[in-house]
Amino acid sequence: MKIYVPLDSAAKALGADDVAATILSEAAMRGLDVDVIRNGTRGMIWLEPLVEIETDKGRVGYGAVEVADVPALLDGKLESLGLVEDLDWMKGQTRLTFQRCGVTDPLSLTDYEAHGGLTGLRTAIAMTPAGIVEEVTNSGLRGRGGAGFPTGIKWNTVLGAQADQKYIVCNADEGDSGTFADRMIMEGDPFTLIEGMVIAGLAVEATKGYVYLRSEYPDAIDIMGKAVVLARNAGMLGADVLGSGRAFDMEIRVGAGAYVCGEETSLLNSLEGKRGVVRAKPPLPALEGFLGKPTVVNNVISLATVPVVMEKGAAHYANFGLGRSKGTMPIQIAGNVKFGGLYETAFGMPLGDLVDTVAGGTLSGRPVKAVQVGGPLGAYMPREKFDTPFAYEEFDGQGGLIGHAGVVVFDDSTDMLGMARFAMEFCAVESCGKCTPCRIGAVRGVETIDRIGKGDASAIELLEDLCETMKDGSLCALGGFTPFPVMSALQNFPDDFVPNKEAAE
Amino acid sequence: MSDVQTIEIMQGILARHATQEGPLLPILHSVQEEYGFIPADVVQIIADHLNITRAEVHGVISFYHDFRDAPAGKHVIKICRAEACQSVGANALSERALEKLGVAWGGTTTNGAVTVEAVYCLGLCACGPAAMVDGKVVGRVDASKLDKLLAEAGA
Numbered sequence: 001m002k003i004y005v006p007l008d009s010a011a012k013a014l015g016a017d018d019v020a021a022t023i024l025s026e027a028a029m030r031g032l033d034v035d036v037i038r039n040g041t042r043g044m045i046w047l048e049p050l051v052e053i054e055t056d057k058g059r060v061g062y063g064a065v066e067v068a069d070v071p072a073l074l075d076g077k078l079e080s081l082g083l084v085e086d087l088d089w090m091k092g093q094t095r096l097t098f099q100r101c102g103v104t105d106p107l108s109l110t111d112y113e114a115h116g117g118l119t120g121l122r123t124a125i126a127m128t129p130a131g132i133v134e135e136v137t138n139s140g141l142r143g144r145g146g147a148g149f150p151t152g153i154k155w156n157t158v159l160g161a162q163a164d165q166k167y168i169v170c171n172a173d174e175g176d177s178g179t180f181a182d183r184m185i186m187e188g189d190p191f192t193l194i195e196g197m198v199i200a201g202l203a204v205e206a207t208k209g210y211v212y213l214r215s216e217y218p219d220a221i222d223i224m225g226k227a228v229v230l231a232r233n234a235g236m237l238g239a240d241v242l243g244s245g246r247a248f249d250m251e252i253r254v255g256a257g258a259y260v261c262g263e264e265t266s267l268l269n270s271l272e273g274k275r276g277v278v279r280a281k282p283p284l285p286a287l288e289g290f291l292g293k294p295t296v297v298n299n300v301i302s303l304a305t306v307p308v309v310m311e312k313g314a315a316h317y318a319n320f321g322l323g324r325s326k327g328t329m330p331i332q333i334a335g336n337v338k339f340g341g342l343y344e345t346a347f348g349m350p351l352g353d354l355v356d357t358v359a360g361g362t363l364s365g366r367p368v369k370a371v372q373v374g375g376p377l378g379a380y381m382p383r384e385k386f387d388t389p390f391a392y393e394e395f396d397g398q399g400g401l402i403g404h405a406g407v408v409v410f411d412d413s414t415d416m417l418g419m420a421r422f423a424m425e426f427c428a429v430e431s432c433g434k435c436t437p438c439r440i441g442a443v444r445g446v447e448t449i450d451r452i453g454k455g456d457a458s459a460i461e462l463l464e465d466l467c468e469t470m471k472d473g474s475l476c477a478l479g480g481f482t483p484f485p486v487m488s489a490l491q492n493f494p495d496d497f498v499p500n501k502e503a504a505e
Numbered sequence: 506m507s508d509v510q511t512i513e514i515m516q517g518i519l520a521r522h523a524t525q526e527g528p529l530l531p532i533l534h535s536v537q538e539e540y541g542f543i544p545a546d547v548v549q550i551i552a553d554h555l556n557i558t559r560a561e562v563h564g565v566i567s568f569y570h571d572f573r574d575a576p577a578g579k580h581v582i583k584i585c586r587a588e589a590c591q592s593v594g595a596n597a598l599s600e601r602a603l604e605k606l607g608v609a610w611g612g613t614t615t616n617g618a619v620t621v622e623a624v625y626c627l628g629l630c631a632c633g634p635a636a637m638v639d640g641k642v643v644g645r646v647d648a649s650k651l652d653k654l655l656a657e658a659g660a
């Protein structure tokens with residue numbers, strides 16, 4: 001009997017390791033021949049640990065399974081959820097980047113290949129570098145790290161640069177609250193990221209890659225490290241990638257707990273062993289990146305999407321989406337929601353559908369007050385903006401951003417003044433220190449919001465001015481975008497900023 | 506001056522990272538893994554090895570939240586303070602933890618059992634409030650789960 005128990009961090013955080021161990025011990029007591037496979041997560045976190053048993057009809061799911069449920073599970077007495085593939089959450093999605101996540105054994109290359117893995121790389125090997133870049137450009141893939149810059153155009157710059165050494169750097173710093181797509185794919189389907197990086201290497205003629213992985217993800221670090229060794233042993237990495245005669249190898253590097261190191265130039269400094277201070281642009285990292293050499297810096301999801309683009313073709317990928325937001329986005333639904341997790345769908349779904357239908361509203365059962373989209377630098381969207389389609393330009397038009405596609409839901413007990421204060425506090429803690437409006441401004445921001453909270457109405461204007469200064473005078477988006485959550489909280493929820501609100505209540 | 510044993514340990518660590526490009530962060534992680542913090546007397550050894558100044562090494566150590574200049578408690582508990590966890594009660598949880606331990610963020614209990622640190626997102630935002638105990642993830646931490654974690658850690 002084949003039983004799947006996820007090894008994903010979220011599943012582990014909810015007891016998956018104990019469940020897996022109990023399945024083995026209980027099976028042994030029953031004399032059952034059980035093969036426990038530790039898969040990635042399907043992304044339905046409210047059902048974790050989601051245990052699956054393979055049957056001739058397909059994989060039957062049970063969740064959330066507790067240790068005490070295991071005897072009933074093995075005796076066939078536990079109520080099932082039915083076939084996992086048939087669950088609404090699964091059927092509603094278009095899984096391209098995440099096609100294998102939760103399905104396969106993350107560290108089995110055989111499994112990987114049996115489910116379409118390496119097809120993209122083999123296609124790429126048969127193409128010229130310029131041909132690969134053109135395919136990625138035609139897919140319309142844009143950077144999933146936040147800025148949404150077209151991946152193919154970035155690659156073209158690096159391909160055109162002349163140098164004795166070029167690099168592929170994968171940004172796995174994923175510091176935004178409400179996001180975990182990078183973590184999930186690294187834990188659940190690490191070879192996809194490796195394959196994407198190899199293809200990027202072939203495309204721009206880079207032979208060395210780095211994954212800069214945040215230290216807050218010990219499980220992902222462990223799995224990626226093992227996957228790189230397996231890939232190297234199988235000839236997917238090394239001096240002669242899959243017998244192509246071309247070289248590419250890579251290394252996993254661990255961050256050290258600095259949010260700003262997700263900013264690409266700060267990341268490069270950190271990778272070089274320096275303080276993670278942001279660099280002024282130009283020069284672009286594409287021309288002078290790691291150690292001054294031409295470097296592709298891409299987010300995990302951007303790179304992990306490349307294999308499916310090469311496998312199914314640019315046109316297939318570009319067919320999904322809305323306007324200039326092509327393809328699919330792994331949306332991460334988090335915070336105060338009934339159904340939280342990862343939901344990959346074509347761009348264009350209205351925010352309200354995601355919140356009210358897919359996420360099922362709040363976990364607390366109270367009305368939704370605000371939704372923060374795009375991490376700590378993203379705006380708080382009120383219900384009035386719920387018809388905004390989930391796509392780059394559409395969110396921008398509403399004074400928001402989709403960023404790395406984290407959607408964090410808050411119920412009506414939330415104090416928006418407190419959330420605005422937190423945004424400033426976070427900026428102050430994480431500022432790299434290079435520009436005054438960010439370094440000092442954020443500290444002033446906390447003080448100013450405290451004054452408002454104490455009933456000083458004149459401080460509201462001060463806060464607005466401060467936000468303008470931060471927007472205009474910051475080198476990167478940490479200082480430059482912190483005004484988004486602050487100002488959106490103030491503008492959309494003015495009642496929470498009414499002086500003396502405690503006395504008035 | 507460093508003692509013979511320190512020099513020996515450091516030679517081993519530096520050799521392990523000899524072929525890496527930009528090896529300072531990996532070296533510091535290895536040092537912290539070995540000692541539990543970055544001892545003051547290894548800074549000069551690293552600086553000499555990389556041909557940079559002591560001040561530069563120190564500047565890097567102080568920039569990153571992860572590196573300590575003194576040992577932590579026996580157990581390190583990190584509690585997520587970021588937005589998604591706040592939406593499901595992380596603030597009250599943090600307050601409870603700090604009050605029970607009688608320390609501020611980054612502090613260690615007087616019996617040396619627990620160091621408590623703030624962390625901004627553990628990627629467990631769909632099962633918050635989230636925490637990490639000695640590198641092990643814990644989700645949906647409510648008051649009673651927290652009390653249990655603290656008790657197990659000997660706080």
Ligand SMILES: Cc1cc2nc3c(=O)[nH]c(=O)nc-3n(C[C@H](O)[C@H](O)[C@H](O)COP(=O)(O)O)c2cc1C
Pocket residue numbers: 142143144145146147148149151171172173174175176259260261262263264265297298299300302303476477478
């Ligand atoms: C403060 C700050 C933090 C960032 N954090 C991340 C991050 O954690 N992961 C990421 O991929 N991009 C992050 N970015 C965006 C990167 O600078 C860069 O745009 C991205 O890595 C490029 O890859 P992409 O084109 O594939 O998105 C951050 C930017 C800023 C200003």
Ligand code: SF4
Pocket residue numbers: 260278430431432433434435436438439474475476477478479480
């Ligand atoms: S805005 Fe803040 S984080 Fe960004 S470069 Fe300036 S000081 Fe550094």
Ligand code: FES
Pocket residue numbers: 176177178179585586587588589590591625626627628629630633635
């Ligand atoms: S916000 Fe707490 S784990 Fe992400």
